[in-house]
Every structure is written in structure tokens, then in C-alpha cells.
Amino acid sequence: MINKKKNILCSLLTLLLMSSCNWLEVSPSNEVNADDMYSNGDGYRNALNGLYLQLSGSTLYGKNMSWGFIEVLGQQYLTEKMKATEVYAKAASYKYDDTDVKSIISGLWTESYNAIAGCNKLISMVSEADPALFVENEMERDLVWGEALALRALFHFDILRMFAPSMEVNDGKSYIPYVDSYPVISTAYYSNADILKKIEADLLKAQKLVAKCDVEKHPVWMETEYRMFGKGLAGELPEEVFFAFRGFRMNYYAVTALLARVYMWEKEYKKAFDCADEVTKASNNKKTLFGFTETLSGDMKDCTNLIFSVNSETLLDDYKPFVTSGNDNLFLFNVEDIYEGSSEDQRGKVWVSNLGSLQYSKKYLLEESETGYDVIPVLRLSEMYYIMAEYYAQNGNFTEAGKMVDKVRSARGLISSSSNFSSMEDFRRKLLKEMRKEFVGEGQLYFQYKRFNDKSLSDNVKFVFDLPENEDI
Template sequence: MITRKNTILSFLTMLLMSSCSWLDVAPSNEVNEDDLDLRNALNGIYLKLGATALYGSNLSYGFIEVLGHQYLPEYMETTSTYYKASEFKYDDADVKSVISNLWSNGYNGIASCNHLIQMVSEAGPTDFQELEMEKNLIHGEALALRALFHFDILRTFAPSMEADDGKAYMPYVDLYPVISTTYYPNVEILKKIENDLIKARDLVAMCDVKEHPEWMETQCRMFAKGINSELPKDVFFAYRGYRMNYYAITALLARVYMWEKEYKKAYDMAMEVIEAKIDDSKFFGFVEHTSLKEDMKDSESILFTLSRVTLEEEYRPYTDTNSKTRFWFNKTDIFEDSQEDKRASSAMVEAAGDVYYSKKYLIAEGTNDYDMIPILRLSEMYYIIAEYAARTNDFTTAANALETVCSARGMISKTFNFVSLENFLDELVKEVRKELIGEGQLYFLYKRLDRKSFADDVKFVFDRPENEDI
């Protein structure tokens, strides 16, 4: 069990970092010390995941987007880490440092998950304020986070299944403390990830599906608002969109199955998310395209987001004219010439001469969405069902799925007429570039499909750090 001193320090750190988000979990008088320890341990893992070495920058708008050539490298100084990364110079000392931090921070997060899983497994239901429901929730979220950490290490340090050579690239660590490690090939790692997610889904279902489905509605899930009688009395259970909730885990399973080339299983998971509802009201949808200016990240469509309160100030330098590294892009190259697409409007992108940058992370502190780093969203689920349909030669369903997202973004007249799987995949890549800009998924799509035409000398497998301490 973590010490009382560390608990207090952890708790104060969280209060300083987030005065109005789900991390502000001020304990009631009824929460016992052990329960607070476990809550803070869980919150600490989310903070690790949102650090700059991971989704706070490198796995969202930063390093991984540079690798996917989402930005124009000519607006980065040739000596900068990001420019060298855009040329896939993985042997460069600066690039090596970023890659090494992905590995070490990933396994550090996994160690924290394993410690928490061990602690919660040893605790009884009466050790928790909300008894079995809370025990299951913390246990399930920790398992899901462990799976996410492993999956992102797999996506970066191992080949895709399209290029799989059967070699062992990484360990799957599920014990604390670590005594020894065994390296596994892709197939075995993916099976372990799948098993963790299935177990996690079953555990959190008690809260999110059986007892409190109303907490998954957008206003409660993202902003802890709604009808008072339906809101959780304890803020620890609010903001389920900032946590590995049941549908976020289901969506992550869909993403994992796509990587695994289990397309029908991915489709089934994606459909469960799309169709999730309470009474006749769906949990997830798209904000009206006319409202994107006020809700740039489309909170209605977010399944899981991380919170980083310093996001705007950390992202802004990459948009400044005088910066050494600018995340600028050719708007026509990404958004084509659509006059309807609100993602290309002045509400979403800003001109810097003849080029543009995304305003997605330039939301003023205190405004809705300002701290959100979207990790999983509804549009990806539509892309998954579209790809499954295309792979079964159902191009009408594939077109309808892509058109659903396009229509939500203002492209009411957009239609697709696919004639082959390759034709569909070409269009899918274009849509992901538009929809998920700054969210770190483009490079992984290229890698999953083994598409190398977007960049000369592209490298899809990171060099394993020389110091592999985990």
C-alpha cells in the first residue's frame, strides 16, 4: 500500500494541476485511508498517461503526427528533433531520447497499473466506500490502462500484422514487482491485451452499464452536469469520459482487433459503441457542425479523453511564426477544396501566410474542452465499420459510414462510390487525416495498412532503447 505521505503529496499535486476536472477528487469524511490510496493511485496513472512523453504531446499532436507527415517539415529547423524525426532518423541522439522515453514511461505506467491491480485484488469490497462497484471499477480501469500502455508500445516498437515476422519484440508485464521478463511475438502480446480488456470491460460494466448508465450521457460523462438526481454524489464517479469507461474499453478493443486483423470482431465492438443508449437516447453522437466553433473537440463524440490543464500553453509555441518548430500544414492537401467541411473553417484552422495550423488545442483555459486530449472517439468507430464492410465487398455500407461522419462535419452533399478495397482505403486515409488531425492516429493507420508512399524511407518500427530497464 502506498504511504500516507505519498497519498497526501499525490492528492495535493492533483489539486494543483486540476481544480475543476475529475482529478479533483476531494475525499468526503466517509472515505477511508485505504480507499483514498487506491483512488489516488488510479488518478496518478492517468496523469502519467497524459504526460508530454506520452499523450500530453508525443502520442497526440507531437512526435507521432510528425512521423505521419501531418505537418510540413520545411517549417521546422533542420537541427530540430521533429525535423529529424520526420526523416525517420531513429539513430539520432535527440530522436533516440524521445523514443526511449516512450518505452520507459510506458513501462513505468505499466508498473503503476500492476501495483494498483495487486493492491485492489488484496482489498475486500468493504474497504471501498461504494463497496463492490468501486472495487470493480478501479480494478477494471487499471487492467484497461495496462492494456493501453502495452498496445501503444506494441504499435511503436513492433511491426504491424501486415509485416509481422514472428519475432519477439517486447515483454508483457503483469506482475509487480518485476522479477524477470519474457519477450513475446505480436500474436501473443495482442492476445494478452485482448484478455485484459475483456476482463476490464466485465468489471466496469457493473457501474457503467448495470447500475449507473445515466452517468454515460454526454453532459455527465464530459462535464459532470445534468439532472441533479442523476449525477453521482461523489465526484470520483463523475467525468466517466475522462476514464476508461465501459464504452472506451469496448472502443479500444475494436482498435486492437483492427490491428489484429480480426475485422468482424472489431465491427461488433464498434457497433456496440455506436448503438449504446439509455432509453431512446444514444450516449454518443456528433455536435451540430454549426456548433464546432464552440466545441472544437466535439465532446459529444469523445469516448475517452485525457486531461492536461497546460495543454494550450504547451501547444501554442508550435503555431508561432518565430518558433523553430511549427506544426503547419497545407490546408488543401489535407482538407481538399471542400467549402462545406467545417473542420477546414476559420473556426478550426488558422492561416499563417499560405499555410495553416490547427486550433484544436488553442482553447483558452476554463473553456469547455480546453484540457481535453481525445484518445478514442465515435468517428473511429464509423471508420471501423466502414472498413469491415469494404473488406466484405459491401461498398454501399462502407460509403454510408464515411458519409455519416462527413455529414456531421458539414459535408452534407459528400458522397462516395467505391469500386474496390484499395479505392476505399485511399479515401479512408484522407478522412482520418481530416478528422483526427493532432490526435496521433494517422501514422498508425499507415503502419497498420503497411502504406509507405506518404514518405521516403519511412520506418514503422522504433529501435528498442539501449537501456531497456522496465
């Protein structure tokens, strides 16, 4: 598995040597070999792999969008263990006007639109490409096309979640551009509703394109052993590394799960439920594709639960300083605040270690020999059950809502039921507590509080990032 992943990374690095782009479009000086690059299927593969490399970089999900900056905004860590003059303590106080915090926010904007430019270039080329250029002909052409569309939607959705208010307080104003052409024709800004419709359109089209591989022709590749570890019967394994490890790419179920997340943001609860329900019921030859591991001790990331992840070979080195005694910035918490002293909850036992009187997450401290050492979760099955629970709660069916939440609780070792919700407000409060337990270090909490416009997160919480000064177009 490790060698295969390293081969993939080599392809990514090849792309980076070939091209780079500003947030609007690739500059002409960097397009020297563009025709050669897209003269065969390998060029398209490299272009797509480059987008995943950007997504997994430290500016985005390799750090800032997972266990770093966004998790700090979600108040998952104790500010008292961060040096007051350093960026994370200031971020935890939502000082978005601070120079250091501005730098991170600007990086999120710029890197995301950089990647969107790459998506648009690839989409413009692959949508017109002859299927004969590709080893797997139309199936491969459509896979590249669909994944590029899904990534474009993901990048835009994350920008929207950061730089625009939630639909709970939607004011109809325009906040960000949706850039979907190459070269750029317009940088018009759009409202939340308009952006979400464009994201939905991209994801629905992507769904159809990647289904040919993941659902129709090679559903076995979506099973956990194939999807996450590249293992399986020799006759069923993809012959080429490009088709392996579908759990690290925008596979059909990742697109569907992202659609569920988008619909929740849009407050389209029934559509969100239907997408989440499809993922929870996904199977191949009566074998469930996604589930929960029996014990987290052997698989701390619970890879069976993962629908889409990014991988970072430097994860351990990047994360370790933040949980090492003596450093100025420590990402620590009080385990009682999160796991409420439960002796049943596997997460509070397996995911947590002590540093003095406080605790930290061990999710990202795995050595290379350990299962999932380089994995950073982006979409989990757990979230799908929470989405289904919220749909039921919105319809006043708190009993069914409780059953959905209990699917996760039970899998984590908790015997007690959560179904005693007295109101929608009570449901939201308890759901956020459950999400905090499940998504430690995964960058989810801030966005969940924002989605509800729940300012109990912090007295001075600020849910909308300021536009970067150098990108005010």
C-alpha cells in the first residue's frame, strides 16, 4: 500500500514541476508544454492528481482545514495553552483583522481559487477529449471529468462556508465568485443561493460521470480493503495505480456524501436525507461498503467509516509539535468536556492521551507502519447518520432522529440512548455535543455551529471571514 501511494505522489510532483497558476488562470509563461501534456491520458491523470495534491497541502486539508486553523476556530482546543502573541491564540479569539490571521485566511482563499483554476483548465480539456486517448477509454475520460467537477464544487463550497454567512442568516447579498470557465470570462460575485445551485449542478453531473466506474463497472473497488488499503483478490485489483485507493478520490459515494452536506447547508433537508440514506445503504454483492470498525484500537481513523479522505506523508511531523511538551502552541483539551467522563466511549479511551493534567488527540500520531498513518478524514459515514437524524428532527420525529444518532453512539461503545429530545433546540444542542466527540481534529465543529448560527461556541465568535485585501476584485 505504501509503495502504491508513493507512486501516486510521484505523479503529483511531476505535475507541480510542469505548471502552476494564480487564482484566476494559469499564466501563459507556465503553459509551455500544455499541448503535450494533454496529448495522452497520462497528462490528464497528472493534472487531476495535482488537484488532489493541492487539496491535501497544509494550506487546506493537510492542516488548516482539518486539525489546524479551522479546528482552533471551533474551540476544540484550550486557548490557555497557546501563546497569546501567536496566530492560533489570536484566531481562537476571532481576530480576523490581525496580520498573522489575515495571512492564513488569504492563503485559504488564494490556494482554493488556484485549485479551481486547475479544475477549470482540466474540465475544459477533458470535456472535449477523444476517449481513445485514455487506457480505459470513455470510462476513464468520464472519471477524470467527473472528479474534476466534484473537486471544483468542493473548493467553492469550502470558500462559501468561510467567506459567506450561513443560510440561517442569509441576507441575499453576493459574497464570492463562482469561477467555472477557462480562461476566465467573468469574476462576478454571487449570493449564497446562487452559489449553492452551481455547486449542486456540478455535483449532480459528477455523480453521473463517476458512477460508470464506481457503481456500474467496478463496484468492488469501493470496498474498504480496496478503497482505503489497495488490498484484495489479485484478479479484482485495478491494474494501474491511478484506479486504486478510490477512498482518496472523489468517488461516487464521496460525491453523494458531499451533496448531502451541501443540501444541509442549503436547508434542503429531504434531498440531504436521500443522499445520506443512499450512502448508508451502499453495498456490493450484499457486502456493506461503509460501516464502523469493531474497535478503534486497531484502526484509529476507522477507515471503514471513511467515504473520502486526503493523505499526507508529512502528517506525523506536522502534527507532533502541537502535542509535545515545551512548545508555545499546544492543541490540548479537557477530555471530560468532550467525552463527559464516559467509561464506555471508545473514542475517549483510544483517541486520547495525557499531557500533564490535560489531553490531546492521538489521531495524527500514527507511525508509518500503523493503519491509516497518513489519512486525514474529510467525509465520514457518521456524518450521514447525523444528517438523517436532523431530517427526522426537522419533521418532529425525534424518536427516529434518536435512532440515527444512536447508530454512531452504539458503534462507539455507548449503551445509553440519545433519543430523548424535547425540541429542535434541544436536538441541535445535543447533536453538536455528539459531533464534537466524533470529529475531534477533523475541522467540522466550527462549520456546524456556523450552520446553526449558534453563537454559544464563543462570546465573540465571528462566522464570516473578511475578504483578503489583495483579492478584493
